[in-house]
Amino acid sequence: MNTSSKKKWFNDNNCSFDIRNKKFLKFIIPIIFIGLLIYCSWAFIHKLCLSQIYDKSNKKATGIALIVTYGCLILLISVIWFQILIIGPGKQPQVPAFKIYQDSNDATDKTECINPPDIYQCNINGYPMWCPYCQSVKTFRSHHSRFTGYCIPKFDHYCSWLCTVIGQDNYKLFLNFLIYSTIAFGINWITTIICYLKYFKKRDHDGNLVAIVVIAGLGFFFTLGLLGSHIYYITLGNLRSIDVIGMKTKKMRDMIVFICIWDNELKRRFVLQITKEQYSQFWDRGSVIRNLKDVFEPYSLLWFIPINFHSSKGSKDEHTELGDRLGNYNVKINHKIKNIMKQKIRSGDYICTVDAAGDRYR
Ligand SMILES: [Zn+2]
Numbered sequence: 001m002n003t004s005s006k007k008k009w010f011n012d013n014n015c016s017f018d019i020r021n022k023k024f025l026k027f028i029i030p031i032i033f034i035g036l037l038i039y040c041s042w043a044f045i046h047k048l049c050l051s052q053i054y055d056k057s058n059k060k061a062t063g064i065a066l067i068v069t070y071g072c073l074i075l076l077i078s079v080i081w082f083q084i085l086i087i088g089p090g091k092q093p094q095v096p097a098f099k100i101y102q103d104s105n106d107a108t109d110k111t112e113c114i115n116p117p118d119i120y121q122c123n124i125n126g127y128p129m130w131c132p133y134c135q136s137v138k139t140f141r142s143h144h145s146r147f148t149g150y151c152i153p154k155f156d157h158y159c160s161w162l163c164t165v166i167g168q169d170n171y172k173l174f175l176n177f178l179i180y181s182t183i184a185f186g187i188n189w190i191t192t193i194i195c196y197l198k199y200f201k202k203r204d205h206d207g208n209l210v211a212i213v214v215i216a217g218l219g220f221f222f223t224l225g226l227l228g229s230h231i232y233y234i235t236l237g238n239l240r241s242i243d244v245i246g247m248k249t250k251k252m253r254d255m256i257v258f259i260c261i262w263d264n265e266l267k268r269r270f271v272l273q274i275t276k277e278q279y280s281q282f283w284d285r286g287s288v289i290r291n292l293k294d295v296f297e298p299y300s301l302l303w304f305i306p307i308n309f310h311s312s313k314g315s316k317d318e319h320t321e322l323g324d325r326l327g328n329y330n331v332k333i334n335h336k337i338k339n340i341m342k343q344k345i346r347s348g349d350y351i352c353t354v355d356a357a358g359d360r361y362r
Pocket of ligand 1: 131132133134135143144145149150151
């Protein structure tokens with residue numbers, strides 16, 4: 001085997017191993033998670049509630065109440081997980097190129113274009129961000145996912161535990177999943193510790209109870225930490241995990257983002273440059289409650305009900321306006337930020353102007 005064929009053999013085998021490994025990992029983590037959940041539930045219900053509390057300690061009402069509460073929580077968690085998978089993260093509707101160039105005189109040129117919106121993320125010349133895989137304009141907060149193969153609106157992260165992508169459509173359910181998992185793990189962990197200390201300190205040393213103290217304890221702090229960080233990101237400015245990860249270091253926060261904005265008074269379109277940190281303030285709804293409402297529901301009682309009440313479906317019609325195309329996937333921008341950007345234009349702090357053909361229909 002010569003050097004080049006050796007290299008090829010190594011690359012091919014290495015590559016195929018990587019792919020197998022990833023596919024294996026994709027399913028192994030949810031399987032481990034389900035296994036731990038089943039084991040914890042069995043140990044809690046059978047070993048703790050029935051054997052120890054109901055039988056040996058003769059606290060029948062407490063044993064039954066704990067079994068019913070825990071059983072309902074596990075059922076609820078399973079239903080939410082199922083919903084997260086079935087509903088999915090959402091899919092950004094295909095958005096054709098914006099009408100930037102003048103109309104072609106060539107009658108055979110049937111390339112579909114839509115009018116450029118008031119504001120969009122662009123490159124230094126004012127052209128919108130483009131997803132080559134979806135053949136679509138990438139709209140605000142949209143990210144292409146390799147797992148789904150299309151762009152996800154309000155992309156949050158790929159969840160290895162649940163084996164799916166979390167985006168606009170299943171984000172509320174994901175938070176509901178964390179809330180009820182934290183409660184279930186918490187009940188499991190705290191009850192086992194209390195009972196263990198109270199009744200079985202010197203009599204029964206069941207290894208299963210020690211195991212669920214460890215597993216449920218880890219599960220409790222993991223889900224609580226995850227829930228706390230997500231709520232913190234929302235209250236911070238309606239942010240998602242990907243926004244926060246993208247601003248970890250000062251270098252990342254200082255990265256440049258270009259924005260193309262239409263000024264209705266000057267009747268012109270401008271390209272501005274801002275930092276990634278300023279860009280992250282675009283999604284802030286102005287208060288903690290408004291940011292939470294943007295994720296959960298407009299009515300506070302529905303926040304804890306694990307059903308997705310919003311039907312986030314983009315329009316299938318051939319609309320010429322971006323907002324109509326995106327439907328509920330259209331992202332709202334902070335008004336204060338829009339005004340700050342207009343002040344930047346007035347002070348001459350912009351890169352260039354753009355004469356977009358679509359703007360003449362305004
Ligand atoms: Zn895409």
